[in-house]
Amino acid sequence: MESRLEPARRRASTAKRALTGAAAIGFAAALLLARASHPGHAASPASSSSSSSSVIAPADDGYYGDDGGFTQTPQVQTHVS
């Protein structure tokens, strides 16, 4: 027979796992959650990516321009403003 304490223990265990998960989600996700969880803000974050390293890659798939040279022209520049 299930103890009357079991449901409470299960809830506590679930809450503990949720807190541990929240600690592990990292820097970017924490900021995304801060944005998304606030009332009046769109729930969908700008990115669905969970890994920050996966958002960058070498710009290696350019094209051959009129002069025959391989070109990968940036669409936009990151800089200090």
Next chain:
Amino acid sequence: MSPERFTAMGVEIVVGGARANELEDMRGLFGLWDRTFSPFLSESELAHVNTTPTRLVALSPLFSRVLDVALEAARLTDGLVDPTFGSPAGDWTTLRLTGPLLGRRPGTTLDLNGVVKGLAADAALELVSGPGFVSAGGDVASRGVAVVGLPGGGSLRLEDGGLATSGTTRWKDHLIDPRTGRTSTSRWTEVTVAAASCLAADVAAKAAFLLSDEGPAWLDARGLPGRFRDGERIVTNRVWRDAMETRLAA
């Protein structure tokens, strides 16, 4: 199609992939954010908050949301990105935000520059229905792939995330170290960080810049790719190198 460009919040906004109506909405969004957070407009909500002498002040939903994010950024960076930077009284740990009500020590002023630009770029990108990108003063948010030029040369593919650069190359006193109240003595001239959002990239770039020698390891510990420029010399952290090499090997 060439990116659209306009000026808002004192910086150049560059937008790719937006339809005409989305671009119009975006101009409205940046206008609203400028009227709310500008430290240079006497009628902005920021100016109102900073000149209100009471301990309690009621905030608009937008202002309280951005301040909430700024407090989270301060917590994640141990105060390196501090929304009370330059305040004559109190620091971020003395602020109490409860819904739309802000409690603070009398005289505490706010400066939300640490998060406003990155957050605005992310919010503007949400107005674009398809793939596209938004750059606010060089801080970039992207859905789909954008090829982004890097400080000092080179470029990379940014896919579904953010890329931001902090440093001193444009304004020599651009970053003040909240720990000392003086111009940062960081060894870096520029730090570029990629993250899952432009906001996270911007906050992390500021923190990594201020941490100087400890910046690369600080980013590694958080799984964030960073590229550090020291004059002509460029240093990348482990996560950045792994990301670039993994994609090349794939």
